[in-house]
Amino acid sequence: MNIPKKLSIAIDGPAASGKSTTARLLAKKLGYIYIDTGAMYRAATLAVLKKGINPEDSKNAGKAVAESEISIKIILQEQHTFLDGEDVSKKIRTPEIDRNISVIATNTDIRKIMVAQQQRLAEQGGVVMDGRDIGTVVLPDADLKVFMIASIEARAQRRLQDQAEHNLTLQEIKDDIERRDFADMNRSDGPLKKAEDARELDNSNLSIDDQVDQIYKWVNELIA
Numbered sequence: 386m387n388i389p390k391k392l393s394i395a396i397d398g399p400a401a402s403g404k405s406t407t408a409r410l411l412a413k414k415l416g417y418i419y420i421d422t423g424a425m426y427r428a429a430t431l432a433v434l435k436k437g438i439n440p441e442d443s444k445n446a447g448k449a450v451a452e453s454e455i456s457i458k459i460i461l462q463e464q465h466t467f468l469d470g471e472d473v474s475k476k477i478r479t480p481e482i483d484r485n486i487s488v489i490a491t492n493t494d495i496r497k498i499m500v501a502q503q504q505r506l507a508e509q510g511g512v513v514m515d516g517r518d519i520g521t522v523v524l525p526d527a528d529l530k531v532f533m534i535a536s537i538e539a540r541a542q543r544r545l546q547d548q549a550e551h552n553l554t555l556q557e558i559k560d561d562i563e564r565r566d567f568a569d570m571n572r573s574d575g576p577l578k579k580a581e582d583a584r585e586l587d588n589s590n591l592s593i594d595d596q597v598d599q600i601y602k603w604v605n606e607l608i609a
């Protein structure tokens with residue numbers, strides 16, 4: 386019997402472009418592992434803030450992350466993020482983390498730690514990994530690379546719904562997304578960039594199911 390190879394799938398794109406939901410559902414459909422690398426950078430940001438270190442202090446921020454244990458576990462088909470044994474899945478999705486994460490994501494020492502850990506997690510294949518630098522840096526040999534984009538309006542509306550409990554206005558959310566995208570695109574180490582061999586998927590007017598179906602179709606074409 387010909388068992389299809391377990392592919393490595395990289396999904397990159399700007400903030401709130403719907404990568405995580407799509408990647409999670411796609412992984413479920415394929416029976417693959419889903420790895421949300423943004424959650425790992427969020428946990429690294431929390432590690433630095435919890436230790437009372439200024440995120441701008443790159444040397445000590447890097448040391449704090451090196452001394453922390455960040456891990457992810459799938460529990461009841463949901464990814465949970467752990468920091469030093471504590472489930473911080475909820476604590477990493479706050480405006481405070483959003484405000485501080487760009488500085489952490491620019492820290493070269495921290496990126497090295499994150500990239501090495503992500504590459505280890507993907508070693509066996511059968512993974513859907515989403516982030517900013519997956520197709521370019523973490524998994525440059527991924528079998529399928531997708532670059533997801535969506536209008537700023539669509540992205541801000543989605544984030545507004547996700548973070549309803551934090552009472553931010555649509556404009557505040559738009560400003561934060563644009564600020565983070567700018568920082569992500571303009572850092573020298575692992576910037577947000579479409580890999581040359583990535584397929585672009587504009588999901589401004591697509592439902593989640595449509596997005597998952599489109600990528601699932603691409604996967605099946607590759608396996609066939």
Ligand code: DC
Nearest residue numbers: 400422423424426490516517518565
């Ligand atoms: O995917 P997200 O919005 O949860 O990611 C949060 C931040 O983490 C994002 O603004 C940039 C950073 N990030 C990164 O630099 N590289 C990745 N592979 C994933 C996220």
